Amino acid sequence: MFDAAPSDETLLEVNNIEVIYNHVILVLKGVSLSVPKGGITALLGGNGAGKTTTLKAVSNLLHSERGEVTKGTISYRGDRVQDLDPAALVKRGVIQVMEGRHCFEHLTVEENLLTGAYTRSDGSANVADDLEMVYSYFPRLKERRKSQAGYTSGGEQQMVAMGRALMSRPETILLDEPSMGLAPQLVEQIFEIVKEVNEKEGVSFLLAEQNTNVALRYAHYGYILESGRVVMDGPAAELRENPDVKEFYLGMSEEGRKSFRDVRSYRRRKRWLS
Amino acid sequence: MPEQLIFGMEVFLNGLMAGVLYALVALGFVLIYKASGIFNYAQGVMALFSALTLVGIMEGQVPFGHLINAIFGTEIHGFGWHVPAFAAILLTMGVMILLAVIVQKCVFRHLVGQEPIILFMATIGLAYFLEGVGDIMWGSEIKKLDVGLPQGINTLIDETTFGWFGYGFFIDNLDIVATVIAALLVTALVIFAQYTKQGRAMRAVADDHQAALSVGISLNFVWVMVWSVAGFVALVAGIMWGTKSGVQFSLSLIALKALPVLMLGGFTSIPGAIVGGLIIGVGEKLFEFAIGPMVGGATENWFAYVLALIFLVFRPQGLFGEKIIERV
Numbered sequence: 001m002f003d004a005a006p007s008d009e010t011l012l013e014v015n016n017i018e019v020i021y022n023h024v025i026l027v028l029k030g031v032s033l034s035v036p037k038g039g040i041t042a043l044l045g046g047n048g049a050g051k052t053t054t055l056k057a058v059s060n061l062l063h064s065e066r067g068e069v070t071k072g073t074i075s076y077r078g079d080r081v082q083d084l085d086p087a088a089l090v091k092r093g094v095i096q097v098m099e100g101r102h103c104f105e106h107l108t109v110e111e112n113l114l115t116g117a118y119t120r121s122d123g124s125a126n127v128a129d130d131l132e133m134v135y136s137y138f139p140r141l142k143e144r145r146k147s148q149a150g151y152t153s154g155g156e157q158q159m160v161a162m163g164r165a166l167m168s169r170p171e172t173i174l175l176d177e178p179s180m181g182l183a184p185q186l187v188e189q190i191f192e193i194v195k196e197v198n199e200k201e202g203v204s205f206l207l208a209e210q211n212t213n214v215a216l217r218y219a220h221y222g223y224i225l226e227s228g229r230v231v232m233d234g235p236a237a238e239l240r241e242n243p244d245v246k247e248f249y250l251g252m253s254e255e256g257r258k259s260f261r262d263v264r265s266y267r268r269r270k271r272w273l274s
Numbered sequence: 275m276p277e278q279l280i281f282g283m284e285v286f287l288n289g290l291m292a293g294v295l296y297a298l299v300a301l302g303f304v305l306i307y308k309a310s311g312i313f314n315y316a317q318g319v320m321a322l323f324s325a326l327t328l329v330g331i332m333e334g335q336v337p338f339g340h341l342i343n344a345i346f347g348t349e350i351h352g353f354g355w356h357v358p359a360f361a362a363i364l365l366t367m368g369v370m371i372l373l374a375v376i377v378q379k380c381v382f383r384h385l386v387g388q389e390p391i392i393l394f395m396a397t398i399g400l401a402y403f404l405e406g407v408g409d410i411m412w413g414s415e416i417k418k419l420d421v422g423l424p425q426g427i428n429t430l431i432d433e434t435t436f437g438w439f440g441y442g443f444f445i446d447n448l449d450i451v452a453t454v455i456a457a458l459l460v461t462a463l464v465i466f467a468q469y470t471k472q473g474r475a476m477r478a479v480a481d482d483h484q485a486a487l488s489v490g491i492s493l494n495f496v497w498v499m500v501w502s503v504a505g506f507v508a509l510v511a512g513i514m515w516g517t518k519s520g521v522q523f524s525l526s527l528i529a530l531k532a533l534p535v536l537m538l539g540g541f542t543s544i545p546g547a548i549v550g551g552l553i554i555g556v557g558e559k560l561f562e563f564a565i566g567p568m569v570g571g572a573t574e575n576w577f578a579y580v581l582a583l584i585f586l587v588f589r590p591q592g593l594f595g596e597k598i599i600e601r602v
């Protein structure tokens with residue numbers, strides 16, 4: 001068994017990166033973070049904060065979207081990885097589960113899972129074992145293994161996307177917004193599986209989420225991103241108790257619950273005035 | 275048995291065999307379209323180019339001979355050797371793979387993410403470019419291609435059917451061989467796409483480029499692979515047609531025969547290409563046989579398109595085209 005708690009060993013180190021899309025749109029303005037081995041690290045923030053961009057900068061999927069890391073460094077286990085292609089990163093054990101699932105719709109559930117093993121060369125017996133491993137985490141997928149992925153439900157597609165990533169035998173999963181569009185109960189179920197995979201398989205997670213509440217309950221550490229900058233970071237337990245986080249991200253304040261929009265506009269006004 | 279029915283059966287068989295060849299050409303389109311969303315206008319020219327190359331290699335022709343002679347005032351025409359058919363086919367396949375790599379590196383890699391119409395335009399450019407290169411490389415005269423496939427009437431079928439019906443079917447040996455080879459090739463392609471790791475990767479790329487990248491599939495590799503396979507399919511089609519009617523420009527027009535097959539079978543479906551090819555092959559031969567004489571013949575030129583149009587109106591995605599999945 002693996003140790004559930006994050007260790008001192010750092011896997012991923014993002015150091016002060018800037019990302020520009022289409023040569024002109026500056027989206028990340030100096031983001032730094034680190035992901036320890038065995039931990040679940042949350043990357044929080046509202047729409048357009050730059051969470052997806054950060055994950056794609058790491059997995060190198062930015063290139064195909066005309067995005068580019070123009071400053072800063074990204075290293076994995078001490079090696080500079082920002083010039084590798086996504087396939088090379090997958091081979092090193094870093095794989096991204098994209099926002100919005102992105103299943104191969106015309107492939108069956110099982111074929112989808114098998115594509116996750118594309119970069120592996122350790123033989124079909126091991127791949128078959130891991131398929132069973134994935135089915136043990138997602139029994140629902142086993143029932144639906146012969147269905148076309150395009151016709152499965154949103155929750156099932158999220159499971160397919162996560163299972164597919166697991167099939168690459170990753171060390172680190174970059175998980176982008178797994179809660180998106182899912183019912184609260186299903187969100188909880190998905191996060192339980194993340195926790196289980198983290199504890200049993202020793203997989204580290206960098207988890208981008210808008211759902212601060214759920215993410216901070218499962219993560220060990222969190223970073224809060226706002227318009228391309230990290231504005232706050234700390235152990236998840238501390239962030240949960242932080243009054244600003246409570247007010248701005250958990251929708252709670254001393255006077256009781258406020259709507260998110262009120263809080264945001266109030267804060268924005270305050271910023272302009274100051 | 276009434277005479278008309280017996281003739282009809284002969285026509286049916288011939289149609290079936292023509293259909294398998296149509297299916298083969300259509301498959302070249304389907305493969306590239308599936309994996310990259312590119313409608314490859316150059317597929318027919320690729321068949322012509324591969325057949326030209328094959329003849330050139332077999333005859334020991336010097337590539338670009340005319341050009342070299344014109345520039346340097348030399349008088350070279352051939353190396354003076356003959357390459358056995360089998361070796362020449364392998365070499366030609368090498369050339370087609372090289373072509374796939376060049377096309378990917380020089381053209382389509384730079385057009386990733388562009389509109390389908392732009393990609394289509396690029397293939398039109400490619401078609402005429404390739405036609406020109408074929409001319410300059412190997413000369414534009416009509417060439418005879420003989421890789422040793424049997425030709426002429428199949429006497430066994432002729433005699434057997436004569437024994438049964440008192441009328442011997444005229445079936446060309448070449449058509450039989452072509453049918454068998456095409457059928458084998460089609461089966462192999464289906465197995466490749468459906469059951470192998472690279473075939474799965476090809477279908478994955480067809481569905482979602484970004485997701486394919488995210489699991490570590492190299493788009494460039496898959497596209498080179500698909501263009502190579504399409505090149506191979508073109509080569510086989512080129513050999514069949516070239517043997518039958520000589521290697522000449524009109525060979526590239528076999529692509530026109532594949533279009534109605536695609537409309538019928540769907541642009542994304544391998545079984546669709548097969549069934550579509552058979553329906554068109556049989557349909558156009560039977561139609562010509564039954565209705566042709568009444569309307570003055572030559573129905574084969576348009577029948578397939580009319581049939582395909584009718585299908586298109588009622589089933590836009592084709593017979594077997596993948597349903598357009600409309601949920602996220």
Ligand SMILES: Nc1ncnc2c1ncn2[C@@H]1O[C@H](COP(=O)(O)OP(=O)(O)OP(=O)(O)O)[C@@H](O)[C@H]1O
Pocket residue numbers: 021022025027045046047048049050051052053054065066067099177210
């Ligand atoms: N391909 C692109 N080209 C140009 N701008 C982009 C591109 N992708 C994202 N952006 C911009 O970058 C900013 C950050 O986007 P990003 O997707 O990283 O945010 P996010 O935090 O993941 O938001 P969400 O929670 O909505 O997914 C946004 O302003 C967005 O408009």
Ligand SMILES: [Mg+2]
Pocket residue numbers: 051052053099176177
């Ligand atoms: Mg996002």
